[in-house]
Amino acid sequence: MRLRNAWVGWTAAAALAASVVACGGGSKDTSAEPGGAASGGEKVDTATAGEVKGSVAVDGTVPKNDAIKMNADPVCVRENTTPQFQETYEVGSDGKALANVFVYVKDGLGNYSYDAPTDKPTIDQKNCRYHPHVFGMRVGQPLEIVNSDPTLHNIHAMPKANQEFNNGQPIQGMKMTHTFTAKEIMVPFKCDVHSWMNAYVGVLDHPYFAVSDKDGKFDIKTLPPGAYTIEAWHEKLGTATQQVTIGPKETKEITFTFKAPAGPTPTN
Amino acid sequence: MLHKYCRLVVASTVLLILAGSFVTSTDSGLSVPDWPTTYGWNMFTFPPSKMVGGIFYEHGHRLIASTVGLMTIVLAAWLWMTDSRRWLKWFGVAALGAIVAQGLLGGLTVLFLLPPAVSTAHAALAEIFFCMTVAIALFMSPGWIDGYTAVGADDVRLRQLTTATTVVLYTQMLIGATMRHVGAGLAIPDFPWMFGHVVPDHWSPAIAIHFAHRLGALIATLSILATSIYIWMRHADRPELARPATLIIFLVGAQLMLGAITVLSRRDIWINSFHVVCGALVLTTALVIALRSWRVKFANAASVVGIAA
Structure with a gap:
């Protein structure tokens, strides 16, 4: 995509020069459109809704997470007194459970309408890391972006289906909101000031998603009876899908197992 | 001053x-x-x-x-x-x-x-x-203003060669810049081979740009060699040409090494950056040679006011 853009034309530079004067350039916080509720569909009957829960595991030994050197920013060094590592592979104490896997209903939902989400997902830049590292939210739901650090951060989202944005938060306590307008698995975030900082958000037009916890567990609730494709996404190990059919009030348990990439070094 | x-x-x-x-x-x-x-x-x-x-x-x-x-x-x-x-x-x-x-x-x-x-x-x-x-x-520079020693000896072929070399080097820089900004710097991850072959066995736009930069390096090097050899053979008595003709050989050698190490080091920050700077030095050295070969076509600048001071 970037490559194609390169050939779109040198004339684009001139056009951009004109447009920046008119528009001011850069991305702005989009105003939060309330809801994220699909319109026109039937409501999910919570009395008959079921549940899909389960766990995510990794088969084999995953590579050791990369160590992070924060000496590019003295504030980050001061805020982190222990050795820091990337969160690429968050494996439980049993050596199998895999955290930070985004699990969601990929296909099979009918024409339902969903209540507008009441919670406000937040991504916090704290101790020069993103919290959380992987999370989900709804289309049209405002995302609160917070800088809790006494140093500067820029938050740079690099989606493909949504609008890319890059905003600075130079002062501790600064907040902003951004609303994604299209579903997308996954939108990566990075901080160009602190190159080790990265996070991912899954943006969906329905509420059926979860992120595996430190024990690899996830739980997708109030799912209407039906046949679904459930997908699990991991930032390095890719995706895995399973078909599941649930009846009224039924709870189905499934397990996703990712194959560890080749690598002799043990995880942290 | x-x-x-x-x-x-x-x-x-x-x-x-x-x-x-x-x-x-x-x-x-x-x-x-x-x-x-x-x-x-x-x-x-x-x-x-x-x-x-x-x-x-x-x-x-x-x-x-x-x-x-x-x-x-x-x-x-x-x-x-x-x-x-x-x-x-x-x-x-x-x-x-x-x-x-x-x-x-x-x-x-x-x-x-x-x-x-x-x-x-x-x-x-x-x-x-x-x-x-x-x-x-x-x-x-005083040398330019004085017209150098052999200003009367125009050499059409030299002018053509040095101009063409400068254009080739600028084109090569453009390809390199494109490669850099579309993120194709490691599209071909091995060196001197390309996916284990002399020519890549599969293609994508990124691989094509990277390949063009390597091919461009070959053409640029041959152009420089041709220019320098021509100068050494025909104009060895003109230090304003012979000296940069030698310098550019060392620069292009360094540039080729930096390019290779950039790939082999997986785009080491320092090597990658010096590759850009060295490329600029190669280009401007070729430009200096070209302009000096064209000096005879410029009007006599000896009467310029206050420049030699």
């Missing part, structure tokens, strides 16, 4: 290109999201203590660029006031226009989140501006 100042501008521009290449090599281009301000501060009042991480490279690049811009204003004004060559006065103004346009392109590429076309244009104009400063320094 003005000649010395021109050389200072050239040296500052080398530093500016190095700073710019560090911005790209460290992927820091968007570490300062706003422009012309820096996180809301006036660029010149941004606290140095906050120049951390990628901001160090991006904001540092902006400060150096601003300094070179101010130096170019002085250069253009100085030329306008003291030099009698009308074309050179306007050439100084053109250099000022180039650095202003360069600053705007730099701002645009930040505000529009590094579109490859704009970033590549920024890199391409950087080389043009560098060439202009080198050319001005050359035009102000």
Whole structure:
């Protein structure tokens, strides 16, 4: 995509020069459109809704997470007194459970309408890391972006289906909101000031998603009876899908197992 | 005095290109999201203590660029006031226009989140501006003004060869800049082979651009060799040609090594950045040779006022 853009034309530079004067350039916080509720569909009957829960595991030994050197920013060094590592592979104490896997209903939902989400997902830049590292939210739901650090951060989202944005938060306590307008698995975030900082958000037009916890567990609730494709996404190990059919009030348990990439070094 | 100042501008521009290449090599281009301000501060009042991480490279690049811009204003004004060559006065103004346009392109590429076309244009104009400063320094040099020793000996073939080599090198730089800004620097991950073959066994747009840069390196090297050999054989008695003809051989050798190590080191920041700077030095050395081969076509500059001082 970037490559194609390169050939779109040198004339684009001139056009951009004109447009920046008119528009001011850069991305702005989009105003939060309330809801994220699909319109026109039937409501999910919570009395008959079921549940899909389960766990995510990794088969084999995953590579050791990369160590992070924060000496590019003295504030980050001061805020982190222990050795820091990337969160690429968050494996439980049993050596199998895999955290930070985004699990969601990929296909099979009918024409339902969903209540507008009441919670406000937040991504916090704290101790020069993103919290959380992987999370989900709804289309049209405002995302609160917070800088809790006494140093500067820029938050740079690099989606493909949504609008890319890059905003600075130079002062501790600064907040902003951004609303994604299209579903997308996954939108990566990075901080160009602190190159080790990265996070991912899954943006969906329905509420059926979860992120595996430190024990690899996830739980997708109030799912209407039906046949679904459930997908699990991991930032390095890719995706895995399973078909599941649930009846009224039924709870189905499934397990996703990712194959560890080749690598002799043990995880942290 | 003005000649010395021109050389200072050239040296500052080398530093500016190095700073710019560090911005790209460290992927820091968007570490300062706003422009012309820096996180809301006036660029010149941004606290140095906050120049951390990628901001160090991006904001540092902006400060150096601003300094070179101010130096170019002085250069253009100085030329306008003291030099009698009308074309050179306007050439100084053109250099000022180039650095202003360069600053705007730099701002645009930040505000529009590094579109490859704009970033590549920024890199391409950087080389043009560098060439202009080198050319001005050359035009102000005592050797140029005196017409060199063998100014009467015009050599059409030499002019054609040196001009073609300069064009080849600029084209090669354009391909390299495109490769850099579309992220194709490791599209072919091995060296000297390409996916274990002499020619890649599979293709994508990124691989094609990377391959074009390697092919361009071969053509550029052959062009330089042809130029240098021609000069050594036909104009060995002209030091203004023979010396840069030798220098450029060493520079292109270093450039080829830096390019190879850039791939083998998985784009080491320092190697990658010096590859950009060395490429600019190869280009401008070829430009100096070309301009000196064209010197005979310029009017006698001996009567220029106050330039040899």
